[in-house]
Amino acid sequence: MKAKVHVTLKTGVLDPQGKAVAHALESLGFSGVRGxxxxxxxEIDLGDQNPGGxxxxxxxxxxxxxANTVIEDYAIDIVD
Amino acid sequence: MKAKVHVTLKTGVLDPQGKAVAHALESLGFSGVRGxxxxxxxEIDLGDQNPGGxxxxxxxxxxxxxANTVIEDYAIDIVD
Known part of the structure; x- marks a missing residue:
């Protein structure tokens, strides 16, 4: 069983890394990128644990x- | 329209960051984590572009x- 976890910055928290990527995309000619x-x-391999817990x-x-829950949100997906 | 992109290391490529997380989880008492x-x-906000392209x-x-395609794979999801 595996867990897929997405950790993302909360809305409103500045994301300088994302801003740098957006600038770089524009420099490469990809116009129209808004953000x-x-x-x-x-990805966490949980072995053979019971799905319930x-x-x-x-x-x-x-x-x-x-996750740093002060500034980050997280989402968990459990898959087989 | 938004694009969600996952960039992951290819199978077989060493992942020291993942190893460090696995060790830290074990130190915190989460046993049974295999990897x-x-x-x-x-997440890329593409604005109002046509979905086709x-x-x-x-x-x-x-x-x-x-992505560094020598060592990384990527997956793209286009969502409204």
Whole structure:
């Protein structure tokens, strides 16, 4: 069983990395890009744990380590 | 229209960042984690472009800037 976690900056939090990417795209000739936000994508191989507790376990991982909940949101997808 | 891009390391490419996260999770008491891979998640606001050409444009962005195709794979999702 695997967990796919998306960690993204909350709306309103400045994203200098995303801004740099947007500028670079414009320099390369990609016009019309209105904005870029960059986040993290984390895949966790959970082994053979029961699906019931998996979401709660990964939620605890996000709160304790993977996301800074002051400025970041996270979304968890449990897949087989 | 928005594009969601996942950039992940190819299978077989070492991921020291993911390894560090796996170790940290174990130190925090989350046992049974078999492995962690960390990638990037990029959201691009494309404005009002036609959906037909959007995928090809974002594919070009990935090849030219967002992903290092020697060691990274990318996946593109176009959403409204």
């Amino acid at each position: 870029v936000r960059q986040g993290k994508f984390i 998996a979401h709660a376990r990964v939620d605890a991982m996000c709160r304790q380590l993977l | 962690v891979r960390q990638g990037k998640f990029i 959007a995928h090809a444009r974002v594919d070009a962005m990935c090849r030219q800037l967002l």
